[in-house]
Amino acid sequence: MRSNEILAAIKAHEGELVAIRRDIHAHPETGFEEVRTSALVARKLRDWGIETHDGIAGTGVIGTLKGRRPGQRAIALRADMDALHIEERTGLPHRSTVPGKMHACGHDGHTTMLLGAARYLAQNPDFGGTVYFIFQPAEEGQGGAAAMVNEGIFERFPVEAIYGMHNQPGQPVGWFGLRSGAMKAGADSWTVTFGGTGGHGGAKPHLATDPTIVQAHFVLAAQNIIGRNVPPLESAVISVGHLAAGAIGSPNIIPTEVVVAGTARTFSPATRSILERRLREVAEGLASIQGCSCRFAYERTTPPLFCAPEQTDIMAAVAVAMVGKEMVNTNIPLTLGGEDFAFMTERRPGSMIMIGNGVKADGSFHNLHTPLYDFNDNILVLGAAYWASLVCRELRFNDKNLPCD
Template sequence: MDSNRAAILDGLKAYEPELIAIRRDIHRHPETGFEEKRTAAIVAERLRSWGIEVVEGIARTGVVGTLKGARPGQRSIGLRADLDALNIKETAGRDYCSTIPGKMHACGHDGHTAMLLGAARYLAGRPDFAGQIHFIFQPAEEGLGGGRLMIEDGLFERFPVDAVYGMHNAPGLPVGTFASRKGPFLAASDIWTVRFRGTGGHGGAGAHLATDTTLALAQFVTAIQTIVSRNVQATEIAVVSVGHLAAGDFDAHNIIPAEAVVRGTSRSYKAEVRNLVQRRVSELAQACAATFGCRAEVGYDQLFPALVTHAEQTDVSLAAARALAGESKVIADAPLVTGSEDFAFMLEARPGGFMLIGNGVEADGGARQLHTPDYDFNDEILTLGSAYWVCLAHEELD
């Protein structure tokens, strides 16, 4: 396998300057969910130029390229990358910094797209496999459920697969390292909004006449910290975090606001824990509102399910990683990740696996984390990620 690994890496190395150019071009022109028209057009044009059959417009801006192997075979697999960026202002300094104000590729989807394109090009030029591969480029992974919408748009009816695979970069994991696990891997992701309503009033002369929404909000923010510590069983995992607070007007310092809003996220791995957290968020909001004579309106949306990998396909993906990187560079029982991924929808629909690829460690031992203004995908792993996809295709279709 060493000679095969070297041949794959050498073949892909020849494309590396092009992959870097594609990645950085996409980085300069970030597009958020369902707006990825330019990115999708780049993907479609490249796939067609390599002789790959292309279908566009799946779930609005999704693209699927289909490549048939040179050898006969009925098995079919899907390899998936995501296209969208985030609403974050990028830290200046790179010569390929975002040119779109307030938007950037802060999660590495530009790199994911480039890696899958690299694999598509390599396999199109060396289709020595049996069956077919669907290269799935998904829109709107960041909170908008593009994976679910692709499925609803007939993804797996139009492009049947026996297995589907995803991959994500992991800051803090050394370059050359791969990690996966069987069963629950990434968390379910929910968002919630609580709107406290009261009378408001004059903060000086009329405080005793007001129902104060800020008190209800303050008590609620403290109270929800008990959900994980006192309601969720100690052997289970959940996270409840506040991400947004709003009340009153900055210039109205002597006005008690009649409305206060708090928003946040919850993470979990099991349906019973997820439902418990949802129930307690609502109960605590109502109780805190009632305590201070206010009303509470609660909205709770279960966005993404937990990402649960399948045992057989995880073994295949781990075998591909070992063939490429060696046993010592592959973590087969990675820790649970409380981040979420809407690839979970695809794993609910079809068997498959999910792999983390190391994005590197900074000199001080830290890493530029996902969803932060100074994050950047590491171009050093483009060839390695493409090679993983190629090895996975051979594991599945040889």
């Protein structure tokens, strides 16, 4: 079936998709708490006759659908389900009903688009092989993808390739973007605790070992790591996001402890190791010079997202067939934002595509992770049809080289 026919078939159910998306939006659930959302997903999949496995990594859901044509190949499509700890200020009728939580990244839309594709494919299983619909919890920095991988999803549901999609505010409806190779940065966190004797900062500072001095030098020296240890053609970021020391009511007292914490972003394993090693060396070296102690911790939170060339080419071909070459950017810029879909592409070849979330007539838009953001319901059908077309492209007639159209 051609992409335009798939679009028309899914368009007939647009009202239901909008209702699902807005229902999820109104009831946001943060990482590993997506009980209501995962129950809704599982119920819909079962209603459409799709074999459903829930309770994976706590609240994850996977649907399994076999095509009616012969074929042994299998692929997976992934959507994330969790919301963020943000107070919504859109004022929309379907706004969040949960104080302090909202779908500010569009995961409500991602989930709904994949549900729309699942419904269509269940009703039109004209492909050879198996498709797995992965609904992942806890994408927002809590390792939901890693938890699913660690529970053995690729052993239970073996696939040759895995695909993801994310909305992109600021790009028009009908736009798609992707790139081969590194796409999103690895997002790590680090914490340094400097310890000293403390003392009277006004009367006897010479008798104290002062961790605030170490902290001041460290914050500045950490930036030199990028300029002098990272290869000039590599991209990396070190940022401080937290400082804590002393008591505001006693500014004359040198504290005994200073805590500095931040993030590190990289695109390659080698650069990642450089940042971890040098942050530790700089922190420990400066502390030693000042006679202070140092405790250093580095957490490799999310690996860089690498998009395999073959899967990226497949995703691009499907997008071009749907919207035309002029609406598909196959070399979008690298971004230092993290994406834990990378835990899945570390285990299986895969790629991710961005779908335009729309731009207002005056050129304005609300970005992700902001209180005024809302997923654009006008792309639900397009996103669902894209997923269905991708399955058609990958599994139709048991020939991955035969495009839908």
